[in-house]
Amino acid sequence: MKMKKLFVFLLPVFAIAGLILFNACKNADTKNTGTMADSTNTGAAPTAANAGLTLPAGFSAAAIAENLSSPRHLVVTPQNDIYVHLSGSNNGKGILVLHDDGDKATLKTGFANYGGTGITIKNGYLYASSNSDIYRYKLNDKNEVIDPAKPETIVSGLTNKRMHNSKSIVLDNDGNIYVNIGAYSNICDDYDKDKKGCPVLADAAGIWQFKADKLNQKQSDGVRYATGLRNVVGLDWNQQDNQLFVMQHGRDALHDLYPNLYTAKQSADLPAECMFALKNGDNAGWPYLYYDWMQHKKMLGPEYGGDGKKEADSKYLEPAAAYPGHFAPDGLLFYTGNQFPEKYKNGAFIAFHGSWNRAPEPQEGYCVVFQPFKDGKPDGKYEIFADGFAGPNKSPDGALHRPCGLAQGPDGSLYVTDDQKGTIYKITYKK
Amino acid sequence: MKFKIACLALVTSLFVLNLNAQVRHTKKHSSSGSAMARGKIVYNSICLSCHMAGGAGVPHLNPPLINTTYVLGDKAKLIKIVLNGFNEDVEINGQTYSNTMTPHSDLKDQQIADVLTYVRKSFGNKASSVSAVEVKKVRASK
Structure with a gap:
């Protein structure tokens, strides 16, 4: 009886204890998942060996900067200063200046009231581009920007219709600057319904050339150097060949738009992401064709009568190299340094x-x-050089890091930006 | 001993209650299952390649379908996006998205209703269904 009374008295206590116990189990479950996710994170976090990257033997990587706001392209000076362009301008700091101390970079300053992608140094100037303009800043003998508040405008009012609007830039050795103007469309179907010729090609989908030291140019003052390029983000000047090389982002949605011609698997692999070596007047054929990297053929696009088998007109430019579909090449760099083994010299x-x-x-x-x-x-x-940026979840929203910009340091080190988490990696080689 | 059994019974009953609740929840969910199931098929074949399986979209390019008024708000506006495509500045939680969405007016009223019902009730979204009548009305008002 006494026991019974005690039991009745304790009933609410048991109930609460039971609830706590039950919830504790639930919490333990979530905590476990959390810990698992955390430990995977740690596996690819900068504290891990090589900052979570896998590299060929003899190479090592360090995360020298972290949590920058979407860093795109970058350039490193002979004094080990890094200029990195952020995709947006935060508090008037669209370009950050860091100093690389070896295994860590310190933030020195920031300037530019515009975000963007393009940034490069040539002939005593820092050139940088927003999504519609190109500016330059005079540098002193230490390659520091003399007046960050007053850039000179080289070109303004470049086509910027949201889609593919980032402007990457590079200079040649003859006083010209090149800029990509991406197509504001996937495959022009929404602009060329009657198939009379894609009107987007008139003011976009190509590389434009401007005078690098002439101020206040408009798009119409430039030369449409190459056309038929859907969107280019990675580009570089090949010093050995004295030629412009670009990486095109190939078209999307072959299966979505033509499910009867392409399977989902074919649409994932196709088309190729192409590297082109460009000369004045070249036409790479967008939107009329795409390149099949498995058959090594230029194929007529389904929008223009293609059926997955018909080849395109051979008049269009052949790619210099081709890579699997949708990889999204955002950075291109010809390696001219002496630090890496000989085989890397002058490669891309x-x-x-x-x-x-x-x-x-x-x-x-x-x-x-x-x-x-x-x-x-x-x-x-091609060889996979550095991998593991994404971590366990290779997806656009789940990837821990996504490589974007490339630069070479004065000692031949390779720098890679990540615009997902804002890391700058420095990759070095030791025999 | 009695004490232990009682305690066990208590925990078990709590557990069962909780399970029951979960079962009921699932059942309730599947009562509108046909529209959801049909909507998922449309989503997977038309929307997934840009907006991703989980509706999270692609940073900077394709907007997410989770926790945004574009999806959870005015149904007529949402139906219009599917019918006419979308080529405007989108800002969601401070992020902008630049890709153009193609029109999907070739889809039937019922297919649009199903896929929008699916989107408005998936990925953590909890909004009302869209009916074929509502789609028809918006299409006619174009």
Whole structure:
């Protein structure tokens, strides 16, 4: 009886205890998941070996800066200062200046009331681009910007219709600057319904050339140097060949738009992401064709009568090299340094941002590739150079890091930006 | 001993109650299952490649379908996006998205209703269904 009374008295206590116990189990479950996710994070976090990257033997990587706000392209001065362009301008700081102390970079300052992608140094000037303009800043003998508040405007009012509006820039050795103006459309179907010729090509989908030291130019003052390029983000000047090389982002949605011609798997692999070596007047054929990297053929696009088998007109430019679909090449750099082994000299590094248009197939890319070159031309198959940026979840929203910009330091180190989490990686080699 | 059994019974009953609640919840969910199931098929074949399986979209390019008034707000506006496509500045939680969405007016009223019902009730979204009648009305008012 006494026991019974006690039991009745304790009933609410048991109830509460039971609830606590039950919830504790639930919490333990969530905590476990949390810990698992955390430990995976740690596996790819900068504290891990090589900052979570896998590299060829002898190479190592360090995360020298973290949590920057979407860093895109970057350039490193002989004094080890890094100028990195952020995609947006935060408090008037669209360009950050960091100093690389070896295994860590310290933020010195920031300037530019515009975000953007393009940034490069040539002939005593820092050139930088917003999504519609190109500016330059005079540098002192230490390659520091003399007056960050007063850039000179080289070109303004470049086509900027939201889609593919980032402007990457590079200079040649003859006083010209090149800028990509991406197509504001996937495949022009929304602008060329009667198939009379794609009107987007008139003011976009190509590379424009301007005078690098002439102020206040308009798009119409420039030369449409190459056309038929859907969107270029990675570009570089090949010093060996004295030629412009660009990486095109190939078209999307072959299966979505033509499910009877392309399977989801084919649409994930196709078309190729192409590297082109450009000369004045070249036409790479967008939107009329795409390149099939498995058949090594230029194929007529389904919007213009293609059926997945018909080849395109041979008049269009042949790619210099081709890579699997939707990898998204955002950075291109010809390596001219002496630190890395001989085979890397004058070859190309390509930063692949990583795919999204492969869904429902698994996403790919999220890596830095090395393309061997010989005498200024691609020579042999590409190799995955740096991998592991994404971590366990290779997807656009789940990736921990996504490689974007590339730069070479004065000692031949390779710098890679990540515009997802804002890391700058420095990759070095020791025998 | 009695004490232990009682305690066990208590925990078990709490557990069962909780399970029951979960079962009921699932059942309730599947009562509108046909529209959801049909909507998922449309989503997977038309929307997924840009907006991703989980509706999270692609940073800077394709907007997310989670927790945004574009999806959860005015149904007529949402139906219009599917019918006419979308080529305007989108800002969601401070992020902008630059890709153009193509029109999907070739879809039937019922397919649009199903896919929008699916989107408004998936990925953590909890908004009302869209009916074929509502889609028809918006299409006619174009």
